[in-house]
Amino acid sequence: MKILFYFGGFAPIGGIETFCKNLLCYLQNHNYDCQLVCWGPNSPLLQSIEQAKIKIVRNPWQWGCRWNLPDWLLLPLGIKQIKQSNIVLFGKLLPIEILKRLKLQIGNSTKLVYITPYRPLVPTAIQEKKQLLDALNLFDLILVQASAFIEDLHQIGYQGRIEVISYISQQPSNLKPLPPNEQLQIGFLGRLVEDKNIPLLLEAFRCFQEKYLQTYIAENNQQQKPSLHLFGDGHLREQLEQLAEKLGIASSVVFRGSIPNHEVEDAIASCHLFAFTSHTEGQCLAALEILGCGRPIVATDVGALPDILSDSRLGKIVKSTNPNEFADNLMEIAKLIEQQSISPEMIRSAYLEQYAPENVGDRYEKILNSLLPLSS
Structure with a gap:
């Protein structure tokens, strides 16, 4: 199975970026063909992903751009890679026009999955709510990290498949004792x-x-x-x-x-x-x-x-x-x-x-395989 993490802007440090690295490395180690598409500067996080033999397709565009320009510049590279993938994961919600263009390039055999980086917020303006719902409806599955997030998505109007699963962390190393108690x-x-x-x-x-x-x-x-x-x-x-x-x-x-x-x-x-x-x-x-x-x-x-x-x-x-x-x-x-x-x-x-990272990783495998039962 080919799994693509279509990330957009990849910051040098951050929770969602670290989770991306952890998940891709876990899946790669379990014989999935993983790839990352992103824009942004090179960083130790990206280097650790490369060291895990995961292919990275990156536009080196830097930060501070208006009109979502880096995401548009990444689009041709993204379309090329998305056509070769079975499942595409999104750790950030890209502009809806970009998502629509990506959706047009794939058939029903490629599944789109959105992993929420924050608790979904229900927009107050009707037009914004409709636009957000249109974007969410492009996904075959949304992964959330807490059961409370499901109700938020329902309030927005999303009625598609939702699964609750935590981020996967890296395996902790040897446990270290607490520091001396002289100073808390x-x-x-x-x-x-x-x-x-x-x-x-x-x-x-x-x-x-x-x-x-x-x-x-x-x-x-x-x-x-x-x-x-x-x-x-x-x-x-x-x-x-x-x-x-x-x-x-x-x-x-x-x-x-x-x-x-x-x-x-x-x-x-x-x-x-x-x-x-x-x-x-x-x-x-x-x-x-x-x-x-x-x-x-x-x-x-x-x-x-x-x-x-x-x-x-x-x-x-x-x-x-x-x-x-x-x-x-x-x-x-x-x-x-x-x-x-x-x-x-x-x-x-x-x-x-x-x-436990192995248990969480195993659950990600089962959820992703359920999207493509014939290919697993």
Whole structure:
């Protein structure tokens, strides 16, 4: 079976890009003929895909273009490759005119699959809703990461086939112990952009630090102030650094910058727990990577995070966006760590019960094969 991942713009780093690499590598290792079509600069992620013997057809166009020009320039290459494929996966929703042109070039034997990168949002304008529905109806299957996303698609009007399946993460390496307890370290892993709502995280950390110092420093003078480590970069970094200064926590907040893919597990292992305060999310592949490394998570009630953290052994979901309430939940997890009521071994075990890469990959195989039963 020939499987093509028609990606569009492939960023040097990102959750959906990393998932693309993980899925293609898994399928390639299980004797599928995989290929990636994309535009954008070369990157370590793309190089790792090439090292897995996956063919990449890439237009090296860079970012910052209007009118979807890079996607249109990629179209001739895409049409050529899509005609040779049995299944075409889309990790992003391309402009409908491009999708229509691609659809015209294939027969019923080639199946189109859309993998949602974020929770589907129902447009308020009637025309926008109709246009989105027209685009969704071009697909033979839509894969979502949480059951709540199905209702969103139904509200848009989509009545086609939908399957719920998580992103596939890479197999975690040897489990690393928690850092020494002299200083509690909270981590964040992701881009410093609006969707991640880092201002709430900084405000919640300030509240948490106050609560933590009142609880523990008075009992143990050797205990140091907790610190917050932000692994990732983005255009909001300078603004967030200024906010940390304004909140009086700059000395305890460390902006680590972008982390190469091969250093992510070490970055995760350097912290005791992680926090996400996002406005919106899809699967949040970073959360799966963190849990695979045996670290708990406190997160807002968005995207697939409620499904991921439905097992209380993995962390807590916070339904409020009040910084003080988020801080209370951080305190609960910090106490469990201090009491040794949760451990990296317990967290990884609970994570693997639901998200073991081999099990998730096997399910992707079964879903994709079901689209072409005669070819499998």
